Amino acid sequence: MRPPTRAPLARRRSGRLVAGVAGGVADHLGVDVLWVRAAFVALAAVNGMGVIAYGLLWVFVRQESADVTREVSAKERQQAIGLAALGVGIGLVGAALQNQVIGWIVGPLGVAAVGAAVVWREADEAQRRRWTTGARTGILGGGRNAVLRLVAGGVFVAAGILVFLLGNLNLGQIQFGVLAVVATIVGIGVLTVPWWVRLARDFGEERRERIVTEERAEIAAHLHDSVLQTLALIQKQSHDPREVQRLARGQERELRHWLYGPQGYGRSTPALDESLATALQTTAAEVEDTYAITVNPVIVGDRPLDDSLRALVLASREAMVNAAKHAQVEEVSVYAEVEPDEVNVFVKDRGKGFDPEAVPGDRHGLADSVLGRMDRHGGTVRLRSTPGEGTEVHLAITLSQEEST
């Protein structure tokens, strides 16, 4: 069983109070949004972790792209405000208890955070406008109010950082100057986070699109070079069924290899380079092309080619060619099985067959090429043919022990 699917983590665009982070997390985890908000407030009490977590989620989680309409009920709003008040209360208590970090957060850093939130929210709105209108308006497309909010946010951040610096540091002029510069850079960094994130995302998206386009171009090029060309040839040769069959079969094999083959389009692990299976398949393909018949190789197991297996492949080829030439069939079956200590190949047709005793002496194909080859490599050939029913050639090679390891 597959686990039940979860909504991907995405910030809510409607029914949100600050940035839709809590709502998005609740949708993802499948729990009530109130619990998530409570958790953020509770974490905020622990040296402000909740605030930091919220900020990070805001930056790194995308807004949902679909426009879902959600209503924020009055009760939910009250609960959220209550939670926020509780959070501030905890903060004040912490500050009163001389907790330095919480003191900063309730004081100047809190002000800076509110300023940043205002600016980021404006960036969210800008992105939303961009999605709905498709226009690249940038951050300043929201009219005068938006500009005002941005400026206000910026002032808040600057003021917060300044007060923080003045209140907590007791330094000489030079150190103060250096720190002021650093603080300014940090402030600008915080304010411009939405733009950086957008830049990075646009870049990632562009890259993905480019990869998809390249992939498409590769497929199109391949189809053009192979399938379209063959179809054109088939149209030209339509008076010759034999040739049409040969072209269609050749193209089918090629496309199949491209899609499903060892180094095919859908494969990640390439097969052995020089293996018995690929050699037999290539051989079968050659015979198909040369004699315009169908050869269906079925291969079980595989191993790297060595001299005796090469001889086996050549002998199999001779058997296929014999079937193609003399059996008067359209189809030849080839079955190869690789076992730990031997390899068997069967080449079978349902053609006219012959009487093995009555083969005239001048037909050396089978005798020399198949028997001789197999003999030299310690293999055996068994031939079985019945006139009217077909022929089967069985080639076997025993693998010596050191070879089979």
Add this chain to the structure above:
Amino acid sequence: MTDPIKVFLVDDHGLFRAGVRAELERGAAGDPPLEIVGEAGSVDEAVAGIGHRKPDVVLLDVHMPDGGGAAVLARVRKTQPDVVFLALSVSDAAEDVIAVIRGGARGYVTKTISARELGDAVRRVRVGDAVFSPRLAGFVLDAFSDRPGAAPAVDPELDLLTKRERDVLRLLARGYAYKEIAGELFISVKTVETHVSSVLRKTQLSNRYELSRWASDRRLV
């Protein structure tokens, strides 16, 4: 006189459906007739059509939009376990073949099969036999072979083939017909059918790594 076998076609290519319909309805002389009771071009149409027409055999395309043959198998077999499926595909990739067999199909043939052989295959799955193309036989042999270093069989009843079953599969892979296999092994055709059905059952139910890997590649189990 027995009723003709009711066949339902599922394929997203209308041209291909028309071709198969014409071939099967024409039939070969002397063969019992087949009746095409309906066809469908999508998963939803197929599920609705099979529920409505109650065919004996469904010819099922493996590759279709919206989940393909696997989705049809999963949805129909829940409500109509008696309907027999014969998978028909242009692909002979191992993961496709093994996956539809494990999804519940009783056979697998490629689309280049002749009309006469297709009719035979339909009749054979109708009476409960399995239809193994040489390539499917090869895949199954491969999946059940004992490679050095392979995990030991968990359930020997399901994870190992008997010697006889191996012999039958080998001859199938060599392109022998049932009758020829029977003659070769000195057994009856009925016994050959029993062996093949038993191999089909093992292919569907075994937990061997190769089989479950092929099937999970197509998200079937």
